[in-house]
Amino acid sequence: MSELALRQRGDRAVFGVVFLMLFAFSYSEQLVSGLFPVVGGGGQTAWRVAVVVVDVAVLGLVGLMKGVVTRADGDAPRLWGWWWTGVAILIAVDVLRLFPVEAIGLDLLTATVYAAAMGLTMAASLNADPLALFSTARRVALPTDWARVRAVVPLVFGTWLCYLAASAFVDYFDLRAVRALDPATADKVAEMPIPEQMAVLSQLCEGAISPVFFQLIVEVLPVLLLTLGIEFNYFRRTLTDAGQRAATAATVTVMAAGLVGALSTLPWDGQGCGDVLSSWHEYVAFLFAVQGVFTGLATLVWLLVASTPDVAASRA
Amino acid sequence: MEVEPDADHSAVLARHRRDRAVLAVVFLLLFAFSYSEDFVFAVLQATGHEHVAGWLIGLVGFDAAVLAVVGLLKRAIARADDEAPRLWRWWWISFAAIVGVDVFLVFLPEGHPLWIDLVSSVALATLMGILMMVSLNGDPLTLFSRVRRSAEPTDWARVRAVVPLVIGTLACYIAATAFDDFFDLDTVRVLDPEMAAEVGAMPIAEKLGALATLCEGAVSPAFFQTVVKVIPLLLLTIGVEFNFFRRALDEPAQRAAAAATVALMSIGLSLAVSTLPWADTGCGGVLGYWHEYLTFVVSVQGVATGLATLIWLLVASSPDQRVAAEANHV
Numbered sequence: 001m002s003e004l005a006l007r008q009r010g011d012r013a014v015f016g017v018v019f020l021m022l023f024a025f026s027y028s029e030q031l032v033s034g035l036f037p038v039v040g041g042g043g044q045t046a047w048r049v050a051v052v053v054v055d056v057a058v059l060g061l062v063g064l065m066k067g068v069v070t071r072a073d074g075d076a077p078r079l080w081g082w083w084w085t086g087v088a089i090l091i092a093v094d095v096l097r098l099f100p101v102e103a104i105g106l107d108l109l110t111a112t113v114y115a116a117a118m119g120l121t122m123a124a125s126l127n128a129d130p131l132a133l134f135s136t137a138r139r140v141a142l143p144t145d146w147a148r149v150r151a152v153v154p155l156v157f158g159t160w161l162c163y164l165a166a167s168a169f170v171d172y173f174d175l176r177a178v179r180a181l182d183p184a185t186a187d188k189v190a191e192m193p194i195p196e197q198m199a200v201l202s203q204l205c206e207g208a209i210s211p212v213f214f215q216l217i218v219e220v221l222p223v224l225l226l227t228l229g230i231e232f233n234y235f236r237r238t239l240t241d242a243g244q245r246a247a248t249a250a251t252v253t254v255m256a257a258g259l260v261g262a263l264s265t266l267p268w269d270g271q272g273c274g275d276v277l278s279s280w281h282e283y284v285a286f287l288f289a290v291q292g293v294f295t296g297l298a299t300l301v302w303l304l305v306a307s308t309p310d311v312a313a314s315r316a
Numbered sequence: 317m318e319v320e321p322d323a324d325h326s327a328v329l330a331r332h333r334r335d336r337a338v339l340a341v342v343f344l345l346l347f348a349f350s351y352s353e354d355f356v357f358a359v360l361q362a363t364g365h366e367h368v369a370g371w372l373i374g375l376v377g378f379d380a381a382v383l384a385v386v387g388l389l390k391r392a393i394a395r396a397d398d399e400a401p402r403l404w405r406w407w408w409i410s411f412a413a414i415v416g417v418d419v420f421l422v423f424l425p426e427g428h429p430l431w432i433d434l435v436s437s438v439a440l441a442t443l444m445g446i447l448m449m450v451s452l453n454g455d456p457l458t459l460f461s462r463v464r465r466s467a468e469p470t471d472w473a474r475v476r477a478v479v480p481l482v483i484g485t486l487a488c489y490i491a492a493t494a495f496d497d498f499f500d501l502d503t504v505r506v507l508d509p510e511m512a513a514e515v516g517a518m519p520i521a522e523k524l525g526a527l528a529t530l531c532e533g534a535v536s537p538a539f540f541q542t543v544v545k546v547i548p549l550l551l552l553t554i555g556v557e558f559n560f561f562r563r564a565l566d567e568p569a570q571r572a573a574a575a576a577t578v579a580l581m582s583i584g585l586s587l588a589v590s591t592l593p594w595a596d597t598g599c600g601g602v603l604g605y606w607h608e609y610l611t612f613v614v615s616v617q618g619v620a621t622g623l624a625t626l627i628w629l630l631v632a633s634s635p636d637q638r639v640a641a642e643a644n645h646v
Contacts, residue, residue, distance in 0.1 A: 136329060137329060140325065189520075196521050199521060200520060204524065208593075209593040210592060210593055210595045210601070212537075213592035216541060216545065216592055217592075219544075219545055223548035223549060224548050224551075226552055227552040230555035230556060233559070234559075234565065293585075293586070293589055294586065297582040297585065298582075300551065300582060301575060301579045301582050304565075304571060304575035
């Protein structure tokens, strides 16, 4: 295989790792829990086991891609210790979740550990030493590793916030909100005089999340995308490595997904019986929106913290 | 970062470490020191030690600890700049003044006049600014003396980067005072059990009306909804303006200040977004006290810092010169 073909294959593998980890792996729980009832039913434990199986399959694929990235870089096999550590933590947390425990503190802890392990696995899969994040000496000695590690930081931060939002959705929002009237209440309301009936119907049903949230997300995300576009202009060099390009593409994709999710809620008022979103629709749109906004904001701050603008670098 | 093959390895390493120390000074003073009163209050409230001794030990201890770390970082920055120790007199005077203001605030009686709050806010924000400037090894007098500006260009670059952060911090302190003095802190956020039982016994139409009107937060939800729209536009505007002042991102202190400004605005925006899932009117949909308070003060600080940056760049920097295309063909 020619050097060019090998490099292109490596670049494709880099994109594969970033997109698989960000969209297939981090949303596996939501995907499986959404599809499971449609495909074949089963209980709480059954779909949790399915999540573990899907995660193992995705991580196996990512492991194969790590091999391709390492070969394209012309390196001997390295960082497998980090990779296996990350994978072991991820699978262990998945298995731990087979035993549901209702505790907010534990939810926050597992979400944090899970996001950190995901970042570790993603960095190691991109053939980048995760320690470059903490050691100045390593950053200087391994510039490519540092470029890749710093590219995935905002993605990991956005994913962490997405996990926290998923916990918050369950723990803090009113999941028992009346989305549609039960027959008994509907009968009772139907007996009321029309003006009272209209007033009650408009107030009785609502979603767990205020519709204002989605309306404003739709306004915020395009402006954030535009701001990121302008900021990337100062850091053009940061788009040269495949890892950085993949992370940028993933950031824009996750923000676009958040925008589409929020837009899809707007045809319904979100208030009043017959006009409330289904809980699944609301949940997924909420998660995408949170991940999109926070990944975008983290990228804005992180670029300024971790990169030097092009002009400064050329002078140095 | 790419490293030139002939670059001296240890020089590059020292530059990286200096940049990190600069970033740490700005972030520590902006996020740890300027919110010290809130951190200490939260801890004292949680542990039930809200008495004068608790405040004295907590506030003075916390500030002294943060400033001690900042002092160590100042030494590292001065060493990386290859300079003899300087500006320590400024540093120690600011440190002593901050401890003095802390002690004064702890012993201040509950019903003190508003002007004392305003004067102490101005004093604390100014002291924080001076401390940040001297910790970055920048002479604060360059702000007032044209001669010093031309004699010490690096000091001036660092000092002027700090100014918008000081203005934003002052706005944050004033917002905190306004929250305590002008907003209705006794508002009903959650129904007490007796009232809830009374409302529960009402007919459904009346019950819905009562639940919708009885509870509300201290800050109108329209404020947060507008902040969510304004901050992204300010971020965008700052991004466009930096284009005229690209050199303004050259010096590490300026980059750290820019990063801190964007971080502040991003945190303000994140907190404002986090209020949106709740309608913030009607029982069961009102924010908690801390959530509302922090969102209010951080978003005010974010907006004020952003606006101050926009104006200050135009006042204090000269835009980059364009190089004419013909210049390359001479």
